Amino acid sequence: MTLAFSIYTHSIGPLFFTCFRERETEEERDTEMATLTVSELVPSPVEDAEQLRKAFQGWGTDEKTVISILAHRNSTQRKQIQQAYEELYQESLTKRLESELTGDLEKAVYRWMFNPIEREAVLANIALKKTIDNQVIIEIACVNSPADLLVVKQAYQALYKHSLEEDVAAHTTRDMRRLLTGLVGTYRYNGEEIDTRLAQSEAAILHEAIKSKEHNHEEFIRILTTRSKAQLNATFNRYKDEHGTSISKALLASESANEFVSALRVTVKCIASPLKYYEKVLRNALTKSTDDDTLSRVIVTRAEKDLKEIKDLYLNRTNVPLDQAISKSVSGHYESFLLALLGN
Amino acid sequence: MTLAFSIYTHSIGPLFFTCFRERETEEERDTEMATLTVSELVPSPVEDAEQLRKAFQGWGTDEKTVISILAHRNSTQRKQIQQAYEELYQESLTKRLESELTGDLEKAVYRWMFNPIEREAVLANIALKKTIDNQVIIEIACVNSPADLLVVKQAYQALYKHSLEEDVAAHTTRDMRRLLTGLVGTYRYNGEEIDTRLAQSEAAILHEAIKSKEHNHEEFIRILTTRSKAQLNATFNRYKDEHGTSISKALLASESANEFVSALRVTVKCIASPLKYYEKVLRNALTKSTDDDTLSRVIVTRAEKDLKEIKDLYLNRTNVPLDQAISKSVSGHYESFLLALLGN
Structure with missing residues (x-):
């Protein structure tokens, strides 16, 4: 995961920050449907950074503490903790997490540490490695509002010095290229008018x-x-x-x-229905052999947005609570982390 | 021209205005290469509006006065005059101009009255009527910077309640559709890095x-x-x-x-070279039978941007000053208007 983590430390251009402000409104709107729980009395970023540092020291890592902090902080708070940590200890928190954690937990926490926009830009970039993961590209292009897709594309350019369009086009051919470049390229009209x-x-x-x-x-x-x-x-x-x-x-x-x-x-x-779509994706990821990559992607990306509704849909459809299904499929600290994001 | 003029009075959404500010910086950068001449002591918008009103009254229209005012005011000033005129006389200046002027002059002044962004959105929309004018769509998609193209697309959506992409796609087929929707759709990376x-x-x-x-x-x-x-x-x-x-x-x-x-x-x-491109377009428009539509489009759209350089290129290439070539091809108030925009 070294490469993926290092991407995070790249500088992001001014354009990105201009548009980030608009996005925050979008996030605020989303929080009612979010599962992320943040207690009203959160320690200061410095206190959190100090606790994390303690959890890293000595024999092994105290994953419980790491999870109890990071899985209960929103995007802005996580950013503040990262800044405090770097100022205190002159090292990148994300890089330290990379060396302290392993396996599915490492991957899930890695994804979680990004803010939502950067995360989608990074996920898009990863989806374009080796065999292209069409599904992730389509999700990013179609679930986001046109304005949100635009800021994801701006973040993508700031991180990779390429457009998402050219990278998608270069990794695809024929019909798939036409479909995917059209989906990521078009700046759709967002009005409610219908003809x-x-x-x-x-x-x-x-x-x-x-x-x-x-x-x-x-x-x-x-x-x-x-x-x-x-x-x-x-x-x-x-x-x-x-x-x-x-x-x-x-x-x-x-x-x-x-x-x-x-x-x-x-x-x-x-x-047509992003929430139903995600419910189905989770259902598929949790049946048969667990698809951990997809499971953590959906939980992490939707926890601050609309996972509450997806959870309700899952229960209605399967008669099994989502957290129960996850507990059956995964275990250990990884399980705890996902359940914490689910609001448990 | 009634329909086209009426478009102008549509409301433009808040997103458009947010991004308009960025665009003004672009315009300021452009003014060194502009041919538009605005004297340092410009009358107030109210005085200009009053002079225009006088020019409209009585028998016929005093085109000379109309041109002497409008062809020497920048985009911001024209907007202020429009607002002052509407407040004073409870009628739209653009609509009044429509009824006072005729022919090529009417069309050129009509185009001139827009601010640069709205103008490109309107030109794109007109280019999509009946037989699509590919050239205009390509100019808008490729000459503008990615950020400018984006605000043109936002203005287009605010005016027509459609995306430029869907209208271009609906008016084209096969290869031409692939080319044009790709050109208008892609949010190109704007960095200088080269591989x-x-x-x-x-x-x-x-x-x-x-x-x-x-x-x-x-x-x-x-x-x-x-x-x-x-x-x-x-x-x-x-x-x-x-x-x-x-x-x-x-x-x-x-x-x-x-x-x-x-x-x-x-x-x-x-x-590769938008200025050389426009020089060639003007050269073609001025040889054989004059192509007035193209001539006025290029003069009007570039006068506040880079027409000075295009003019220099034209002289170098033909050994004839552009204003002289225009004088040979067109006449009357229309000629005066174009020459005024050219800085004469």
Whole structure:
């Protein structure tokens, strides 16, 4: 994890900070649906830094203390602790955590230490290594609001001196490139206005493409990558009214496993219902052999945003509380950390 | 022109104004290369509004006065005059101008009255009517800095309740759609860093595509639509070093008139050298039968930015001063207006 951690210490340009202020409003709005619990009386950043230092010293690491502090501090507080730690001990807290922790816990804490915007930029970059992880790119492009996606892209440029668009395009080809560069590239209109006639005609185009199994049809990609989310949801609803099934299900039925069709389905779900999408992702990650990478990604990225609602959806769907399902699948300090983020 | 004028009075959202401040810095930087002349002692907006009102009254319009005022006020001053005029006379100055002026002069003044950002948003929208004017879309996407393109897109959304991306995509198909949506969609990295090895390998890809006449090759489109301008210029230079001719000339030689290849050439030129590009556009507009639409578009959009340099390039290339060439091609108040913007 050395490389990934070191990315964190890169400088972020002024543009990023300008837009970060807008983002904070977004975060504030999100906190009602968050699971992260922060007690009203939090120690000062210096006290937290001192406690962490103590936890690192002596034989082994006192993971319990590390978790009890970091899993109960919000993004701003974590940043302040990092600053206090560096001032006190002249070393990077993130680098120290890297050497103190291991395995899934290390990865989860590493992801957690970023602020939400940087984290998505870093996740996007990791998703573009070796075999590209389409799903993560689509999530970032489609779950974020257009304004949030823009600041993620600005953070990405500040960190990697490249645009997200060029890196996505360079790691993909043909239909997948068209879909993914369109999704990350477009600065979607964010208004609520809906053109019902357009929804009707574009639902028909989507239906025609699915019927003829031309999912790579350029009109299919155009509609998904450029229309506003409000307009797309009107189109998806129209499709369902007309054909009695959702586009996502129609795509599933129309073709056997195919990477591109599955990317289309992720796109539709992330736009139509991000919370339901994440609930399903968690369900998949927790059945069969646990997918720890996905599990920690979803818990960490949503804990400060909307994990409470995702948790409710999970319980409704499976009749098992999410924390119980996680306890069954993972163990040790890693389990404690995830459960702490879940609000336990 | 009624419809076009009425667009102007639409409200512009708060996001637009937030980003407008950044843009003003860009404009200030540009003024050294501008041709617009504003005397140091400008009348107050109210005095200007009163003079304009007088020019509108009685038999006919006093175009001379209209031009002497409006062609010598910068964007901020024009806005203040509009506000003063509306407060004094309870009517829109732009609408009044519409009814007072005609023909090419009306169109040029109409374009001039916008601030630079709104103007580009409106020009983009007009370019998407009926047969799409690729050239204007490419200019807006490639001449503007990434940050400026973004504010133009925000202004476009505020005016039309659509994204520029979806409107461009809906008005194009196939290769042209891929090229244009890529150009308007990508938020290019704006850093000066250059990867020389990448420039070498991508120059080779471009060369291969041109040699095999596969200009619609997806790699060709990927490179032009996603790489930073600095990187692209390194690639273009590498191409020239390697093959003794510019990409633009190689494209010209490789194929007979073809709309897509010509769009590629406009893209390359707007990225490689916008000033030379505009000089050539003016040269074409002023030879043969005058292309008034293009002539007024370039003069109006560049007068507050870099028309001085374009003028110098024109003189160097043709041995004829630009104002003289314009005087030969157009006449009357329209001529006076363009020459006033040119600094005469």
